Structure formats: structure tokens, C-alpha cells
Amino acid sequence: MYAVSLVAPYLDTDADQLCFSLDLMERPALAERVVSLGGLDVRLRLLGASHQVFAGPVRETVACLQGAVRGLPETCTRQLPGWDYDFGATTRRLTPEEFSAEVAQVLGQATDSEHSLCGVFPGSPEAVTAVVVETVEGPYGAGLVWRTWHTYPQNGQIVSTYSQLEAR
Numbered sequence: 001m002y003a004v005s006l007v008a009p010y011l012d013t014d015a016d017q018l019c020f021s022l023d024l025m026e027r028p029a030l031a032e033r034v035v036s037l038g039g040l041d042v043r044l045r046l047l048g049a050s051h052q053v054f055a056g057p058v059r060e061t062v063a064c065l066q067g068a069v070r071g072l073p074e075t076c077t078r079q080l081p082g083w084d085y086d087f088g089a090t091t092r093r094l095t096p097e098e099f100s101a102e103v104a105q106v107l108g109q110a111t112d113s114e115h116s117l118c119g120v121f122p123g124s125p126e127a128v129t130a131v132v133v134e135t136v137e138g139p140y141g142a143g144l145v146w147r148t149w150h151t152y153p154q155n156g157q158i159v160s161t162y163s164q165l166e167a168r
Contacts, residue, residue, distance in 0.1 A: 003110065003118040004031045008048065015091045015150070015157040018050065019068040021061045022078065022085075027052060033117040038135045038142035044117040046129050051148050053131060055165055058085055062148065062161060072159070084168050089161045099126065099156045106130050106149045106158075126153040138166040 008030050029045040029052070036042070045052040050063030057080040062072065072089035079085075094102060103126045110118040110130040121127035133146035143166035150159040 003120065004046075006030050006046070006119045006121050008121075013049075013152070014155065015152055015159045017064040017070060018062055018072055018150070018159060019065040019070055020072050020076065020087070020089070021063075021065065021068065022059060022076075024052070024059060024061045024065075027061065027063060031117060031119050035115040035133065037115060037133060038144050040144065042115075042133055042144065042146075044115075044131045044133065044146075046117060046119040046131070049121070049127075049129055049150050049152070051129060051131055051150070053133070053146055053148075053163065055133075055144055055146075057081060057083055058163075058165055060087065060163060062089070062150070062159075072161070079168075082167060084164075084166045086164045086166075087161065088163075089159060091157060091159045094156045094158065096156060099151075099153065099158065102158055103128060103151055103153075106151070109147075124153045126151055136164070136166075140167045143167060 031046040043054040076087040110116045113132040116132040118130040148161045
């Protein structure tokens with residue numbers, strides 16, 4: 001795992017402020033890591049309580065974006081030149097005990113993964129943004145799957161995303 005203690009406060013204070021885009025260029029990052037998987041350089045980027053993942057033709061951003069429609073889609077599917085891309089997001093509000101257990105599980109997954117980036121924000125060890133990426137075998141060769149988690153300890157919310165990029 002590649003973990004960092006972030007020195008900036010949350011920019012997003014509630015899961016409802018998050019937006020989704022596949023069209024944005026780089027946003028200012030608090031931390032970045034490049035990993036090579038499946039023949040692609042994958043850029044994992046943490047932005048406030050948000051993330052960007054750049055992989056092949058995909059520029060996925062989940063962030064608080066001025067002027068954008070708030071809320072994450074439950075699913076999004078795109079066909080890109082030579083690739084299929086699928087995205088899904090869920091938001092859950094948990095009890096304090098459930099929240100702590102889930103954050104511990106997220107940190108464990110990020111720790112156990114060779115290709116991850118995890119940031120912990122000041123003020124709470126449970127204020128976390130994590131990205132884990134791995135390869136998967138598809139019908140036309142290697143693809144990528146990445147999962148992200150954005151935690152909001154002040155209201156017990158966890159946003160989880162799941163993305164898959166598969167050659168076709």
C-alpha cells in the first residue's frame with residue numbers, strides 16, 4: 001500500500017456533494033501514484049475527499065465540482081475505442097460501530113493491495129479516501145478493476161465505487 005497523511009482539510013463535507021465525470025483534465029492533487037498494470041500506466045490521484053483515476057482512455061473523476069449536477073450515478077457504461085467501461089457507486093450511512101468496522105476493512109484492503117493509494121485526513125483517523133486497482137482477465141485480454149472509498153466520519157457515510165475497464 002501507498003498511504004499518505006494528508007495535510008489539507010476535506011473539500012467535500014458530505015457524500016451528496018460528490019459528482020461524476022469522465023471528461024475532466026487533471027485537478028489539483030494532494031497525492032498521486034502511478035502504477036503499471038495490464039499494459040497501462042494507471043494514475044491514482046487523491047483530491048480532497050475525492051479521486052481521479054486515469055487509465056487508458058478513461059479519466060474518471062469523483063469530486064465536488066462547481067456547476068456540476070450533484071450526486072453519483074448508480075451505474076454508468078461507456079464504450080470507448082477498443083474498451084468497455086463500467087462504473088457503479090453506492091452511498092451508505094452506518095452506525096458509529098459499523099462505520100469504524102468498515103473503515104478498518106477499507107484500510108486493510110488498501111494495505112493488502114500492491115497497487116493502491118490511501119490518504120488519511122487530519123482530524124480523524126477514519127477520514128479516508130482510498131483507491132485499489134488490480135488486473136482482471138477478460139474475454140479479449142487483461143482489463144482493470146478499481147475500487148474507491150470515500151469516508152465521512154462526521155455523518156457516518158461511506159461512498160464506494162467500482163469501475164472496470166475491459167478490452168474488446
